[in-house]
Each structure stands twice: as C-alpha cells, then as structure tokens.
Amino acid sequence: MAQHVIIFDSPDRTGKTEISVELSKRLGVPRFKNHREGMFFERDPGYFCKALRYGDPYFVSYLKQTGASVILDRSFPSEWVYSQAFNRPTSMDILRMVDTMYAEIGAKIIIPYRSSYHGIQDDQFKILDGPKLQKIDDLYNEFVKWTSCDVLRLCVDDEDLQREVADIVAFLG
Numbered sequence: 001m002a003q004h005v006i007i008f009d010s011p012d013r014t015g016k017t018e019i020s021v022e023l024s025k026r027l028g029v030p031r032f033k034n035h036r037e038g039m040f041f042e043r044d045p046g047y048f049c050k051a052l053r054y055g056d057p058y059f060v061s062y063l064k065q066t067g068a069s070v071i072l073d074r075s076f077p078s079e080w081v082y083s084q085a086f087n088r089p090t091s092m093d094i095l096r097m098v099d100t101m102y103a104e105i106g107a108k109i110i111i112p113y114r115s116s117y118h119g120i121q122d123d124q125f126k127i128l129d130g131p132k133l134q135k136i137d138d139l140y141n142e143f144v145k146w147t148s149c150d151v152l153r154l155c156v157d158d159e160d161l162q163r164e165v166a167d168i169v170a171f172l173g
Helices: 016-027 037-043 046-066 076-085 092-104 130-146 161-172
Strands: 005-008 070-073 108-113 150-155
Touching (some): 016 070, 016 108, 016 161, 046 076, 046 092, 076 092, 076 130, 108 130, 108 161, 130 150, 150 161
Parallel strands (some): 005 070, 005 108
C-alpha cells in the first residue's frame, strides 16, 4: 500500500475530527490526535513551539524511514496559524524545515472551512468566537500560499460528511 500522510488542520468548529475519523475508516489508515493540545493551549502556549522544534522533525523522520501512513488531526499548520493569531513566539525557520520534510514525503493537507463563522463559538475556549475564527481562517488562506505541501480547502457549510470524504478521496487520487 502506498504511504498516505494526511494532515487535517483548520479553525475550530469545522468538523476536522468527524471528517478525519470517517476518512480513517474508509482508507484503513490510522488517525492520531494529540489529546493534550487543549490542556496546553492557554496554560503553556510555548508547548507548541517545543513540539514543533523537537517532536515534528523526529516524527517526520519516522514516517520517511518506515513508510507508515497516518491521518493527523492537527499538526504544524496550527503552529504557523495560531502563533500569528495569538502573537505567540515561534520559529519560522523550523516551520519551513518541517514543511519541507512533510512535502518531501508527499503529505497532503486538508483545511476544512466555513463561508462564515458568524455566531460560531468554540465549546472549550470562549476566546475562539466568530470574529477570531474568521481571522484564523484568513491565516489558513495565507498558509496555503506559504506551504510546499499539496492542500485541499474543503468547504463544510453543508455538513455533508459523505460528500466531504468523497472530495478528499478524489483529491488524494
């Protein structure tokens, strides 16, 4: 089986988890989500830069050496976007290195989005309201121009899981 490295990243409340779970079932590719990310979001924002610096290069080397497939529910694009959205320090040099490493193994990035974030608020983090989510989405649009990886921007306004997965499968080829 060919290696599939698929990264789901987007503003909160766009269905990343539901879509990635369904794609994982459909493709038979394991899915990984760091369930501790929420714990560090407000308490220790420096965690994400450290994970980028130390964890991501290690993990991509593992993927390259083993040919393992994985679907990631958030990865380095979050650091690129959220560090700017919240004025957190990060390393653009390390982000570029990690992006290049992922591109070299053919990683694909799926960025679900909504046409409007009006009236949407994250359940866990009240600071992630409609205007902030829109700003984050605008930064994901900038990320698409920056990354060397292939990206699919996936509109999720209709919340049609079967159509969303079919669009992703077509994108993956």
